Amino acid sequence: MDSRIILIIGGGVAGMEAARQLFLLGYQPVIVEKSDHLGGHVAGWHKLFPDMMSASSLIETMAGGLDGVTVYLKTTVATMNRLTSGFSVVLSNGTTLLCGAILMASGFRLFDASRKEEYGYGVYDHVITNSDLEHWFNTGEDDRIPENPSHIAFVHCVGSRDLKAGNPQCSKVCCMTAIKQAIEMKEKFPGSEVWCFYMDLRLFGKKYEDFYINAQRDHGVHFVRGRVSEVSEDIDGKVILKAEDTLAGHQVKLKADLLVLMAGMLCNEETPVLASMVRADVDSDGFMRSRDNIYRINESSRPGVFFAGACTGTKTVPETVAEARAAALDIHNYLVGNG
Amino acid sequence: MVDFGFGLSKSSAVRLDQVDLSLYRKLEVLEPGVRTCMSCGSCSATCTAGPWSGMSVRKVILNLQRGKDVSAMMQNCMLCGKCSMVCPRGINTRHLILSLCRIYGERK
Amino acid sequence: MIYQGKQKIWSEYQKEIPADGWFYVRSCIRQSFFPASEKYFLAVCRDLLGKDIYESEHHTTCGGIAYHCDTIPQETAMTIVARQFALMKEAGYKNLVTSCITSFGNYTEILETWREFPELEARIRENLWKATRREFDKPEYVAHASDLVYKFRGEIAEKAVNRLVDVETGRPLRIVEHIGCHYSKMFPHKGIGGAEYPYVLSGMVESWGGEVIDYPERRHCCGFGFRQYLVKANRGYSVSNTHKKFESMEPYHPDAIITNCPGCPYFLDRWQYVISEQTGKTYGSGGYGIPVLTYEELAGLVLGYDPWDLGLQMHQVAVEPLLDKMGVKYDPDAKYLGLNKKDILKPGLPSVLKCC
Numbered sequence: 103m104d105s106r107i108i109l110i111i112g113g114g115v116a117g118m119e120a121a122r123q124l125f126l127l128g129y130q131p132v133i134v135e136k137s138d139h140l141g142g143h144v145a146g147w148h149k150l151f152p153d154m155m156s157a158s159s160l161i162e163t164m165a166g167g168l169d170g171v172t173v174y175l176k177t178t179v180a181t182m183n184r185l186t187s188g189f190s191v192v193l194s195n196g197t198t199l200l201c202g203a204i205l206m207a208s209g210f211r212l213f214d215a216s217r218k219e220e221y222g223y224g225v226y227d228h229v230i231t232n233s234d235l236e237h238w239f240n241t242g243e244d245d246r247i248p249e250n251p252s253h254i255a256f257v258h259c260v261g262s263r264d265l266k267a268g269n270p271q272c273s274k275v276c277c278m279t280a281i282k283q284a285i286e287m288k289e290k291f292p293g294s295e296v297w298c299f300y301m302d303l304r305l306f307g308k309k310y311e312d313f314y315i316n317a318q319r320d321h322g323v324h325f326v327r328g329r330v331s332e333v334s335e336d337i338d339g340k341v342i343l344k345a346e347d348t349l350a351g352h353q354v355k356l357k358a359d360l361l362v363l364m365a366g367m368l369c370n371e372e373t374p375v376l377a378s379m380v381r382a383d384v385d386s387d388g389f390m391r392s393r394d395n396i397y398r399i400n401e402s403s404r405p406g407v408f409f410a411g412a413c414t415g416t417k418t419v420p421e422t423v424a425e426a427r428a429a430a431l432d433i434h435n436y437l438v439g440n441g
Numbered sequence: 442m443v444d445f446g447f448g449l450s451k452s453s454a455v456r457l458d459q460v461d462l463s464l465y466r467k468l469e470v471l472e473p474g475v476r477t478c479m480s481c482g483s484c485s486a487t488c489t490a491g492p493w494s495g496m497s498v499r500k501v502i503l504n505l506q507r508g509k510d511v512s513a514m515m516q517n518c519m520l521c522g523k524c525s526m527v528c529p530r531g532i533n534t535r536h537l538i539l540s541l542c543r544i545y546g547e548r549k
Numbered sequence: 550m551i552y553q554g555k556q557k558i559w560s561e562y563q564k565e566i567p568a569d570g571w572f573y574v575r576s577c578i579r580q581s582f583f584p585a586s587e588k589y590f591l592a593v594c595r596d597l598l599g600k601d602i603y604e605s606e607h608h609t610t611c612g613g614i615a616y617h618c619d620t621i622p623q624e625t626a627m628t629i630v631a632r633q634f635a636l637m638k639e640a641g642y643k644n645l646v647t648s649c650i651t652s653f654g655n656y657t658e659i660l661e662t663w664r665e666f667p668e669l670e671a672r673i674r675e676n677l678w679k680a681t682r683r684e685f686d687k688p689e690y691v692a693h694a695s696d697l698v699y700k701f702r703g704e705i706a707e708k709a710v711n712r713l714v715d716v717e718t719g720r721p722l723r724i725v726e727h728i729g730c731h732y733s734k735m736f737p738h739k740g741i742g743g744a745e746y747p748y749v750l751s752g753m754v755e756s757w758g759g760e761v762i763d764y765p766e767r768r769h770c771c772g773f774g775f776r777q778y779l780v781k782a783n784r785g786y787s788v789s790n791t792h793k794k795f796e797s798m799e800p801y802h803p804d805a806i807i808t809n810c811p812g813c814p815y816f817l818d819r820w821q822y823v824i825s826e827q828t829g830k831t832y833g834s835g836g837y838g839i840p841v842l843t844y845e846e847l848a849g850l851v852l853g854y855d856p857w858d859l860g861l862q863m864h865q866v867a868v869e870p871l872l873d874k875m876g877v878k879y880d881p882d883a884k885y886l887g888l889n890k891k892d893i894l895k896p897g898l899p900s901v902l903k904c905c
Contacts, residue, residue: 197493219743225550225551225555225558225746259529265531328482330483330484331527332487332768335763336765337764337801345483346483351500393884493790516758517776517786519730522654522731523770526744
C-alpha cells in the first residue's frame with residue numbers, strides 16, 4: 103500500500119504551511135488539531151516582528167491555501183501504528199487513516215508563569231504575560247491593565263534559562279518580543295516609562311537590532327541588566343519589583359503599574375506521548391529529537407516520521423514556515439524513494 | 442629622587458593571565474555549582490544584607506574569579522537563604538558561602 | 550491581590566503531619582526571650598488537647614547558633630543532632646518536633662545532606678558512638694512546633710474564649726505574619742504554604758478570626774541574622790532590616806505581628822524601642838508600638854489564658870492595646886507580679902515608645 107495521505111499533527115503555522123505544500127505536491131494532507139481553530143499560538147497574537155505584520159491576516163492568508171486539505175478540529179491522535187508500509191492511525195473522533203507518512207507539527211506551550219511564585223502571576227492584580235498582552239492588543243479586554251500606567255515593567259526569561267523551573271534553554275524569541283511589546287506600549291502610553299529587566303539581550307535575527315536601537319533612541323525604553331528576584335504588591339495594588347542593576351552593582355526597586363512576564367517556550371505536554379506512539383525520541387530539553395540539529399532537523403530517528411516547527415525547539419514564525427516547506431519536500435522525497 | 446608633586450598612577454586593571462585562582466579552585470571542588478553562575482544578580486537583588494553591608498553573592502563569585510580577597514564581604518552574609526530561593530541556576534549558595542568560610546578558615 | 554491564586558499555591562505545599570507521638574526539643578534562647586511560650590505549647594497541645602508529646606531533660610542545643618556563626622563545623626552540629634536522635638530513640642519516639650526555626654532548618658538540612666551523602670551519615674554514627682556510646686535512628690518525621698499548632702488550629706478555634714476580632718466594632722484584627730527564614734527558604738517543600746506565601750501562621754490567624762496582611766517586605770528577614778546582631782559593629786544592619794519591614798507594613802495599620810521563630814519576635818519587638826529612640830517614630834496607634842507575639846502566646850490568648858501567665862509583660866512593646874481590642878480580661882496591677890505575687894519590678898519607661 104502506498105498511501106498518499108499524510109497525517110499532520112498540529113494545525114499551527116507549521117502544520118498549515120506543510121499541508122499546503124504537500125497538497126501542491128499532489129498528496130492528501132490531513133491536519134489534526136486539538137483546539138477549535140487553526141493557527142496555533144500565532145492566531146492569538148497581534149503583530150509579528152520584525153515587519154509588524156498582522157498575525158490574524160497571516161493566518162487568514164495561510165488558511166486560504168488549505169482548500170482541499172482535510173482539517174479535523176478539536177481532535178487528537180488516539181493511536182498510531184507502523185505497518186509494513188506506512189501507518190495506521192486512529193483519531194479521537196473515531197476516524198481511521200492509513201497514511202504514508204506522519205508530520206509532527208505539535209508546536210510548543212507557553213511556560214505557566216504562575217509557577218514562578220515570586221512574580222505573583224495569578225496572585226497580584228497587575229501581573230500579566232506576553233501572551234495576555236497580545237490578547238489585550240487584539241481585544242482591549244483585560245482588567246489587569248490600568249488606564250494610565252506611569253511605569254510598565256517587562257521581565258525577560260520567565261521560565262526559560264531557569265534550571266529550577268526545569269527549563270534550562272533560552273526561548274530566544276522573548277527578548278525580541280519584549281522589545282516589540284515595549285515599543286507598542288510606549289506608543290499606546292507615551293507618558294509612561296517602560297523598563298526591561300534582562301539577563302542578556304539576544305537579538306539575533308534580521309532587523310532585531312534595529313528594534314533595540316529604536317526602543318532606546320526613539321522611545322526611551324530603559325534597559326536594566328539584572329534578573330528580577332522578587333515581586334510584591336503594595337497597599338495601592340501596585341507591583342514592586344526588586345532586581346540588581348548588575349552593571350552598576352547595586353540593588354534597584356521599581357514601583358510599577360503593570361508587570362509583563364515574558365513566559366518562555368516549552369515542549370508541548372503531548373510530546374512524550376506522541377513520540378512513544380511512533381517510537382520517536384525525545385531530546386533532553388523535552389522537545390522532539392531530530393536526527394541531528396544541523397542537517398536533518400526535519401527528520402526523526404524513525405522512517406516516515408518527520409518534524410516541523412517548534413516541536414523540536416523554540417522557533418520564530420519565519421523559521422517555522424521554512425521548516426514546514428523543507429519537511430514537505432523531505433516527505434515527498436521519502437515517499438518517492440529518494441530519501 | 443625628585444619630587445614632582447605627582448607620580449605614576451597605579452593601574453586598577455586586573456591581569457586575567459596573572460590572577461591567583463587558588464581560592465576559587467578550592468571552592469570549585471567543594472561547590473561545583475559556582476561554575477554555573479551567570480551573574481544575573483538575582484541573589485544580590487534579594488539579599489537581606491546587601492543594601493547595608495555591600496554583601497553580594499554575585500560579587501563574591503566574580504571577585505574570587507578575579508583573584509580578589511572576598512573574606513570581608515562574605516562575613517556580612519546572614520545565611521537567611523533568600524538567594525538560594527531565587528537562583529535560576531539552582532546554585533546552593535548557602536553551601537557556597539559555608540564552603541568559602543571553611544576555605545578561609547583553613548588558611549588562617 | 551487574588552486570594553484564590555494564593556490558595557492554589559498553598560495547596561501545592563501541604564504536609565502530612567502525623568497526628569500524635571512527638572519528641573519535643575526546645576530552643577536555646579526562647580525561654581529567656583519569651584519565657585512561657587514553650588510551656589504553653591505543652592499546656593495547649595499536650596495537656597489541653599491530649600496529644601502525646603514527650604520531652605527529655607537530657608537534650609541540648611542543636612548547635613545551630615554556633616554553626617550559623619561559623620564557630621563550629623557542620624560535622625560537629627551533626628553529631629550534636631545525632632545525639633538528640635539517640636535520645637528520641639531511647640524514649641521510643643519516631644517523630645521530632647522542634648521549638649526553634651533554626652533547629653528545624655538545621656535538622657532538615659542535616660537529614661537532606663545525609664540522604665545525598667550517606668557516607669557522611671556513617672561517619673557521624675561513628676562520631677556519636679565514640680563520644681557517647683549511643684546509637685540513633687533518623688526520625689520518620691521532623692516538624693516545627695508551629696506546624697503542630699497549625700494542624701490543631703481548628704481544635705483551638707473550637708475552644709476559643711477570645712477571637713482575633715475587635716470586640717467593639719466586630720472588625721477582624723489585621724495581623725502581620727512573619728516566618729523565620731530557616732522554616733522554608735532552604736527547603737520550600739518542608740514548609741506549609743512554601744516559601745513565597747507561607748501559610749503556617751496565616752492559617753492560624755484565619756482560623757482564629759483575624760485577617761492576614763500581605764505587605765511588600767513580607768519575605769524579608771527580621772534582621773537578627775546571627776552575625777549581624779552578634780557583632781556590635783554590624784548591629785546597624787540588623788535594625789535597618791527591621792526598620793525596612795516596619796516602614797513597609799505601616800500603611801496597613803497592623804494590630805499585631807505573629808511569628809514562629811525564636812529571634813524574629815525578639816528583634817521585631819525590641820528594635821521598635823531602638824527605632825523610636827533613633828528616629829522618634831512608633832508604628833502602633835497613639836504612640837504605642839505594634840505588639841509582637843509568638844504563635845503560642847497568640848494561641849494562649851485565644852484560649853483565654855491570663856496574659857501575664859503567658860509572659861506578655863516581658864515584651865518591650867505593650868500588649869494592652871491588643872488585649873483591649875480582643876476583649877481579653879487582665880489585671881493591670883498584676884502585670885509585674887511573678888510567682889506567688891512576688892514583685893518582679895517595673896522596667897524603666899522609654900522616652901518615645903509609649904508603654905503601659
